[in-house]
Amino acid sequence: MKKAAEKIDRRKFLKIMAGTSAYAALGPVRPAGAQPYRFGKLADTTRCIGCKRCMSACKRWNKLKVERDELVSDRETHLSAQNWVVVNFRADTMNRTRRTYQHWACQHCIQPACAGACPVKAITKLPHGYVVVNEKKCIGCRYCYQSCPFKVPQFDFEKRVTRKCTLCFDRILINYSKPACVAACPAGALSFGYKHEMILEAKKRLYKVKSAKHILGLKEAGGTDMLTILTAKPEDLGLVVAPPKVVNQNLDKLRITAAGFMSASALAGMMYLYRTLTGNNSR
Amino acid sequence: MKRLIKENLDLLLNDMERFPGYYVWIGTLIALIVLGNYALLMSLIYSLEIFEFSIKIPWGTMVSNYVFLVGSSTGLCIVSSLGLVFGLKRYEPIAKRGYFMALITIIFGMASIMLHLGHPERSPIYSALTPNLRSAMWWMGIVYPPYIASLAVCFWLLARQGLAKTARESVGLQSKIYGLMALEGLKAYLYRILPLERLEAKTYRLLPLEKMGLALDSDGADLRWARIIGALALISGLLAYTVESTLFAHAEARPFWYGALIPVDFFLGAALCGLAWIMAAGIITYKVKGEVIPARLRDLFYEMAQILALLLSVELPFIAYKMGHGLFEPAKGKTIMLLLKGPFSPAFWVFEIAIGIVLPIFILLYAARQKKMTGVLVASVMVLIGYFVKRYVFVVASQVYPVITKGLPSYLPAFMEVLLIIGIFGGLLLAFTLGEEYLPLKDEDKPVTL
Numbered sequence: 001m002k003k004a005a006e007k008i009d010r011r012k013f014l015k016i017m018a019g020t021s022a023y024a025a026l027g028p029v030r031p032a033g034a035q036p037y038r039f040g041k042l043a044d045t046t047r048c049i050g051c052k053r054c055m056s057a058c059k060r061w062n063k064l065k066v067e068r069d070e071l072v073s074d075r076e077t078h079l080s081a082q083n084w085v086v087v088n089f090r091a092d093t094m095n096r097t098r099r100t101y102q103h104w105a106c107q108h109c110i111q112p113a114c115a116g117a118c119p120v121k122a123i124t125k126l127p128h129g130y131v132v133v134n135e136k137k138c139i140g141c142r143y144c145y146q147s148c149p150f151k152v153p154q155f156d157f158e159k160r161v162t163r164k165c166t167l168c169f170d171r172i173l174i175n176y177s178k179p180a181c182v183a184a185c186p187a188g189a190l191s192f193g194y195k196h197e198m199i200l201e202a203k204k205r206l207y208k209v210k211s212a213k214h215i216l217g218l219k220e221a222g223g224t225d226m227l228t229i230l231t232a233k234p235e236d237l238g239l240v241v242a243p244p245k246v247v248n249q250n251l252d253k254l255r256i257t258a259a260g261f262m263s264a265s266a267l268a269g270m271m272y273l274y275r276t277l278t279g280n281n282s283r
Numbered sequence: 284m285k286r287l288i289k290e291n292l293d294l295l296l297n298d299m300e301r302f303p304g305y306y307v308w309i310g311t312l313i314a315l316i317v318l319g320n321y322a323l324l325m326s327l328i329y330s331l332e333i334f335e336f337s338i339k340i341p342w343g344t345m346v347s348n349y350v351f352l353v354g355s356s357t358g359l360c361i362v363s364s365l366g367l368v369f370g371l372k373r374y375e376p377i378a379k380r381g382y383f384m385a386l387i388t389i390i391f392g393m394a395s396i397m398l399h400l401g402h403p404e405r406s407p408i409y410s411a412l413t414p415n416l417r418s419a420m421w422w423m424g425i426v427y428p429p430y431i432a433s434l435a436v437c438f439w440l441l442a443r444q445g446l447a448k449t450a451r452e453s454v455g456l457q458s459k460i461y462g463l464m465a466l467e468g469l470k471a472y473l474y475r476i477l478p479l480e481r482l483e484a485k486t487y488r489l490l491p492l493e494k495m496g497l498a499l500d501s502d503g504a505d506l507r508w509a510r511i512i513g514a515l516a517l518i519s520g521l522l523a524y525t526v527e528s529t530l531f532a533h534a535e536a537r538p539f540w541y542g543a544l545i546p547v548d549f550f551l552g553a554a555l556c557g558l559a560w561i562m563a564a565g566i567i568t569y570k571v572k573g574e575v576i577p578a579r580l581r582d583l584f585y586e587m588a589q590i591l592a593l594l595l596s597v598e599l600p601f602i603a604y605k606m607g608h609g610l611f612e613p614a615k616g617k618t619i620m621l622l623l624k625g626p627f628s629p630a631f632w633v634f635e636i637a638i639g640i641v642l643p644i645f646i647l648l649y650a651a652r653q654k655k656m657t658g659v660l661v662a663s664v665m666v667l668i669g670y671f672v673k674r675y676v677f678v679v680a681s682q683v684y685p686v687i688t689k690g691l692p693s694y695l696p697a698f699m700e701v702l703l704i705i706g707i708f709g710g711l712l713l714a715f716t717l718g719e720e721y722l723p724l725k726d727e728d729k730p731v732t733l
Contacts, residue, residue, distance in 0.1 A: 121414070139401060
């Protein structure tokens with residue numbers, strides 16, 4: 001018995017070697033996009049009851065103003081400098097009877113286009129996943145709004161800076177507590193945790209819940225740290241549709257800048273040609 | 284003191300009686316500037332929001348006006364370089380006016396964008412402290428100051444002899460001011476207080492400046508230096524406008540702005556604008572002053588009119604290609620339909636196509652053939668108006684999708700926004716008028732020869 005355990009024949013040795021190398025190559029099986037210490041927020045619109053407590057909690061924590069009747073009615077609310085999170089009652093254009101509340105906020109892209117557009121680096125992607133605007137640095141040019149695939153950053157006309165959802169990075173890092181909106185949700189429609197756990201959870205719900213049809217944020221704009229379970233495709237719900245690739249990547253910027261240089265040199269070349277052809281002979 | 288004021292007031296009143304039109308014009312421009320300042324003051328007192336006709340369209344007329352003025356500046360620099368940098372002698376008479384106008388248009392364009400920023404005072408500080416090399420807007424802040432500086436120096440070098448001449452011919456305070464502008468006697472003063480002679484000798488030993496005619500006291504050094512600085516202005520201007528166009532072309536989330544065609548569009552537009560500005564300003568100046576345009580300038584204007592017609596006829600198929608190409612992309616298609624059939628269609632068909640391109644082609648060709656200067660003037664002004672509206676549509680219409688699906692409250696700029704733009708144009712025209720009046724911009728002042 002002992003001998004058999006100690007004895008490693010050729011076949012067993014090859015098996016072990018193949019297994020080890022395969023393990024080394026493939027690694028331990030992990031959910032896609034799993035990164036330790038990367039947080040994510042999950043909004044489940046199939047569970048949302050439209051109480052708008054997330055909006056009021058966000059306003060309370062971030063000291064934002066309440067405008068008119070936005071917290072008590074089903075009137076369409078837009079993101080603004082005072083509204084970092086909105087809940088809107090939307091119908092699926094394919095099936096008008098199917099109506100849900102849509103929780104909409106900054107999607108916290110994995111590669112944010114706004115951070116690449118800001119001339120003074122006022123917008124940064126923090127390592128835990130939050131995309132944050134430094135309001136003391138912002139020059140108020142609104143270029144981030146133009147480059148954002150979800151059209152989220154909004155200009156505050158009083159402070160003259162751009163403001164948006166910070167995913168409550170000031171709560172999490174200091175108090176180890178959830179973002180204000182997640183903590184306030186009474187229906188369990190919002191959850192917050194490690195990104196890979198959130199992805200697993202979202203996929204589980206997509207599989208289990210019948211009305212869940214789409215997870216926003218897995219592919220849109222190259223992936224975002226906020227995931228939303230939708231009951232239909234985003235374009236049918238009237239949401240801003242982002243392309244399924246990283247927007248404003250550096251290589252693409254270089255390509256377009258090269259086109260600019262080429263047209264500038266073509267213009268200079270034409271001027272030279274004009275000079276050579278017409279010369280200095282007076283007409 | 285009282286006597287002095289009375290004397291000067293009498294002089295001014297006499298002048299007003301003799302040239303009432305000039306003073307009415309200046310008064311109107313000052314009134315426009317006051318209106319612009321009123322809008323600016325209101326924006327400071329209340330909120331920047333008064334400049335926005337929709338919160339979803341954060342870039343409005345001020346940005347489009349900026350793009351228009353900066354494009355004009357680049358175009359003026361390009362056209363002026365034909366004479367100074369590329370050495371086409373028949374283009375030399377327009378160089379001084381061209382560089383002056385390039386300078387004032389870029390300055391007022393920059394004013395337009397600075398007033399649009401929420402915190403303009405932070406932008407130089409944080410651009411220096413935390414630069415973002417991936418942002419076209421940061422590069423814009425880097426490339427424009429050298430452009431403006433080289434334009435200013437180039438114009439000064441071209442105008443210096445004229446300024447010095449005026450200083451010698453006039454008396455009193457006027458002579459002193461012109462002398463100061465020409466920096467007459469500065470060299471002698473600096474040599475008196477600083478040991479510059481040794482430095483100069485050393486520089487001449489190291490660099491063959493004397494042989495190239497670039498030494499400070501050699502004949503025509505001003506002009507040669509102007510040529511070098513003019514080349515720098517052209518290069519930096521082209522660079523800067525490249526960056527300006529890529530600012531829009533990088534914005535992938537705005538489908539109508541995005542793409543490699545935009546820089547081509549921008550440079551074509553800059554060339555059009557430059558030619559139109561030069562012709563319009565030149566002809567208007569001669570007409571208002573009641574002077575006869577010299578024959579060689581007249582010939583040049585007709586030649587430029589033909590080139591403008593040629594460029595316009597290139598622009599037309601280019602627009603057709605840009606629009607047709609975009610129609611097949613779902614993201615761009617909606618915006619393009621806004622221009623072709625939607626609320627922006629009057630701006631597109633009437634202003635951009637008819638007034639901006641098609642009519643001017645015929646008028647320019649007719650005027651150049653029949654030698655009608657008024658026709659050239661009218662067509663140039665039409666091109667400028669069409670191009671201004673084109674830039675407005677380009678900036679505003681692109682922002683409608685994908686956020687606004689149910690229609691905008693208005694497609695016209697807000698009242699305060701219009702006042703501010705009026706103020707900026709008032710300032711631009713005032714600067715131009717004063718420049719024509721007091722600076723040696725006139726062409727036959729001193730025929731430039733290199």
